[in-house]
Amino acid sequence: MKIVIVGGTGLIGSKLVNQLREHKQEVVAASPKTGVNSLTGDGLADALKGAAVVVDVTNSPSWGDAAVLNFFETSTRNLLAYERTAGVRHHVALSVVGTERLLESGFFRAKLAQENLIKSSPIPYSIVRATQFFEFVKSIGDFSTEGNKVRLPPALIQPMAADDVASAVGRVAMGSPLNGTVEIGGPERFRLDQLIRLDLAARKDPREVITDPQGRYYGIQVAEKALIPGDDARLGERRFENWLSQTTQIPNPHLQPA
Ligand SMILES: NC(=O)c1ccc[n+]([C@@H]2O[C@H](COP(=O)([O-])OP(=O)(O)OC[C@H]3O[C@@H](n4cnc5c(N)ncnc54)[C@H](OP(=O)(O)O)[C@@H]3O)[C@@H](O)[C@H]2O)c1
Numbered sequence: 653m654k655i656v657i658v659g660g661t662g663l664i665g666s667k668l669v670n671q672l673r674e675h676k677q678e679v680v681a682a683s684p685k686t687g688v689n690s691l692t693g694d695g696l697a698d699a700l701k702g703a704a705v706v707v708d709v710t711n712s713p714s715w716g717d718a719a720v721l722n723f724f725e726t727s728t729r730n731l732l733a734y735e736r737t738a739g740v741r742h743h744v745a746l747s748v749v750g751t752e753r754l755l756e757s758g759f760f761r762a763k764l765a766q767e768n769l770i771k772s773s774p775i776p777y778s779i780v781r782a783t784q785f786f787e788f789v790k791s792i793g794d795f796s797t798e799g800n801k802v803r804l805p806p807a808l809i810q811p812m813a814a815d816d817v818a819s820a821v822g823r824v825a826m827g828s829p830l831n832g833t834v835e836i837g838g839p840e841r842f843r844l845d846q847l848i849r850l851d852l853a854a855r856k857d858p859r860e861v862i863t864d865p866q867g868r869y870y871g872i873q874v875a876e877k878a879l880i881p882g883d884d885a886r887l888g889e890r891r892f893e894n895w896l897s898q899t900t901q902i903p904n905p906h907l908q909p910a
Contacts, residue, residue: 654678654703655825658731659710661685663787664746667818668709668825675826683710690727693734700738706731707825708745717758724766732773742829743777745770746821749835749881751781756872767833776829780821783837783881784811786895793848793859795870802852802859803867804845807874810881811847812838813895816888835881838888844869844879850893854900 655672659665660681672679680699682688688695690710700706708731712723728745735743747763754760770777784792789811793802820836842850845863852859869879 653705653826654680655705655707656680656682656699656703658682658688658690658706658708662709662711663785663814664818664821665709667815668707668822671818671822672825675822677826690730691723693730696730696734697737700734700740703735703738703740705742705744705825706735706740707821708743709821712762715759717761720759720762721765724762725769728766728769732769732775735775736773741776742825743770743773743775744821744825745777745779746817747779747781747833749781749783749837749885750878753875753878754872757870759870776831778824778827778830779833780824781833781835781881782812782817782820783879784809785814785817786811786838786890786892786899787814789847789851789892790855792844792869793851793861796848796868797859800859802848802861803864804848804861805865805867805869805874806843806845806863807869807876807879808841809844809847809879810837810841811892812836812888813890816890820886820888835885836888837881837885839891841880842892844874847892851896854893854896 655677657665657669660669661683669679669681682699688699710727712720747767751760751763767779796802796804845861849861
């Protein structure tokens with residue numbers, strides 16, 4: 653079974669490519685770096701020839717409202733059109749838990765547009781909505797920083813490791829189309845302010861986190877439960893604090909092999 657990973661050179665895409673190859677699948681990593689562009693259509697027909705499954709884990713290089721909407725709409729339309737011609741039997745896309753609750757942000761309006769295009773296409777599909785990746789937790793704090801203070805609301809958040817995202821997406825890609833949406837998340841819930849405090853402390857970052865109900869998440873207001881998945885979500889195994897201690901470990905030269 654040939655599986656094309658569009659965005660196969662990105663954070664999730666590259667992990668997905670490796671994991672599927674370990675399962676002996678025929679995998680093609682498609683992205684501008686490998687000569688395939690879902691915005692312009694360049695290289696798509698060749699990449700999709702003989703493919704049974706296409707997984708879309710692309711992201712827009714620019715996050716301005718108009719640019720991101722144009723990216724997800726144009727790229728998704730192109731993918732679905734080329735997939736029809738190639739006879740692809742399953743389109744899988746990675747989206748975000750709570751997208752419809754975060755529409756103050758142009759990024760989430762674009763993700764919703766992507767989901768709606770997929771749902772209205774005749775190609776059987778699965779949409780996987782993931783919670784925030786551990787790898788992006790630091791940037792949440794950075795976005796809400798002014799001077800030495802990070803102002804954040806105590807909203808709930810259930811982040812997950814990119815490795816667990818890739819495993820969950822891989823399982824969906826190897827299964828039958830759901831013609832629906834599945835949610836995935838991490839094993840533990842945190843408060844956003846508490847999570848960023850943990851992250852900064854592990855990085856020995858002196859910034860102070862202020863709990864502020866009016867504080868923003870990537871510039872938008874979030875309700876207490878806006879970011880967390882429902883009770884049916886499939887949960888990853890990796891825990892944030894384990895991941896954090898591995899990520900922030902300062903290499904000790906005395907422990908290096910000679
Ligand atoms: N961040 C989160 O916490 C979070 C949570 C849930 C869901 N998601 C979703 O997860 C998805 C993947 O995120 P990520 O962090 O893995 O992305 P990423 O590391 O930024 O990778 C983006 C990928 O998209 C490719 N790409 C960019 N422009 C393209 C084009 N015109 N044609 C084809 N491919 C193109 C890039 O290719 P090149 O390497 O060649 O440039 C790269 O492979 C996104 O859709 C995001 O919405 C994110």
